[in-house]
Amino acid sequence: MLDTTTRKGRTETSGPTAAATPALVTENVARSFGALKAVSNVSITIAPGERRAILGPNGAGKTTLFNTICGDHPPTAGRILLFGEDITHLQPHRRARLGIGRTYQSSLLFDGLSVLENLYLAVRGAMPGRLSLWKAGHDDPALAKARRLAEQVRVDTIAQARIQSLSHGQRRQVEVGMALASDPRLLMLDEPAAGLSAAERPELVKLIRDLPRELTLILIEHDMDVALPNSDKVTVMKDGEVVVDSTPDRIADDPLVQAIYLGGEH
Numbered sequence: 335m336l337d338t339t340t341r342k343g344r345t346e347t348s349g350p351t352a353a354a355t356p357a358l359v360t361e362n363v364a365r366s367f368g369a370l371k372a373v374s375n376v377s378i379t380i381a382p383g384e385r386r387a388i389l390g391p392n393g394a395g396k397t398t399l400f401n402t403i404c405g406d407h408p409p410t411a412g413r414i415l416l417f418g419e420d421i422t423h424l425q426p427h428r429r430a431r432l433g434i435g436r437t438y439q440s441s442l443l444f445d446g447l448s449v450l451e452n453l454y455l456a457v458r459g460a461m462p463g464r465l466s467l468w469k470a471g472h473d474d475p476a477l478a479k480a481r482r483l484a485e486q487v488r489v490d491t492i493a494q495a496r497i498q499s500l501s502h503g504q505r506r507q508v509e510v511g512m513a514l515a516s517d518p519r520l521l522m523l524d525e526p527a528a529g530l531s532a533a534e535r536p537e538l539v540k541l542i543r544d545l546p547r548e549l550t551l552i553l554i555e556h557d558m559d560v561a562l563p564n565s566d567k568v569t570v571m572k573d574g575e576v577v578v579d580s581t582p583d584r585i586a587d588d589p590l591v592q593a594i595y596l597g598g599e600h
């Protein structure tokens with residue numbers, strides 16, 4: 335994997351170069367909302383299996399960058415390649431079929447349904463064909479997969495519990511399971527630890543750490559204790575632009591990062 339440090343146009347590279355097609359490339363990606371440039375000129379390359387944290391203060395453009403990648407708000411300029419395929423102009427569901435899974439800052443869970451039912455719906459939603467919950471039987475492969483996902487995200491012991499009875503941390507675990515339902519090659523987690531108590535965080539960190547190593551992961555996270563142990567590289571954004579691209583061991587000491595992130599601006 336590349337070991338690269340970038341600061342506003344300057345790039346230092348050391349270590350072996352990755353020959354494989356990158357999992358994700360954004361080339362000069364921009365997204366405006368009217369006159370507001372939420373994301374400007376973002377060029378990042380993420381290797382297959384890499385875990386990348388995206389940090390930055392509120393309003394830096396992190397979620398908007400996610401939205402340009404998954405297609406919720408496609409870029410107004412630039413290009414996005416997923417495993418070498420140009421997805422810049424594809425609809426979100428086409429991008430999902432090509433291997434993008436994501437979570438959102440706000441919950442998309444059905445409160446009145448059980449954990450297993452939510453996971454089942456996510457599995458069925460990722461399958462071609464019409465959704466038909468009433469056909470679910472014990473030999474339904476989608477149900478078996480939902481059960482496997484429940485184990486993977488450590489909610490199998492509460493599989494029958496309704497979402498509304500879950501703790502915030504457990505809900506986050508279910509959300510990760512739902513994002514995994516489509517067997518993504520690129521998983522994007524938007525602030526998975528937001529709102530979690532100190533007691534709930536280690537479970538989530540462990541869940542993320544135990545995700546299959548071949549899965550490429552992009553993580554937006556304010557909490558350094560969650561972001562840094564779970565990342566190979568860290569990208570810091572401010573005012574819609576990438577301002578630092580570095581490694582977790584260097585990031586905390588970076589004066590620019592300290593000024594804009596640890597300095598309490600967010």
Ligand SMILES: Nc1ncnc2c1ncn2[C@@H]1O[C@H](COP(=O)(O)OP(=O)(O)OP(=O)(O)O)[C@@H](O)[C@H]1O
Pocket residue numbers: 367370371372390391392393394395396397398399
């Ligand atoms: N749908 C939208 N319409 C108009 N403006 C938007 C929209 N989405 C985001 N923005 C604006 O774009 C800028 C970047 O927002 P974004 O949510 O991407 O930042 P962020 O880094 O994810 O922040 P946070 O950490 O608070 O989630 C902000 O000024 C925001 O108000």
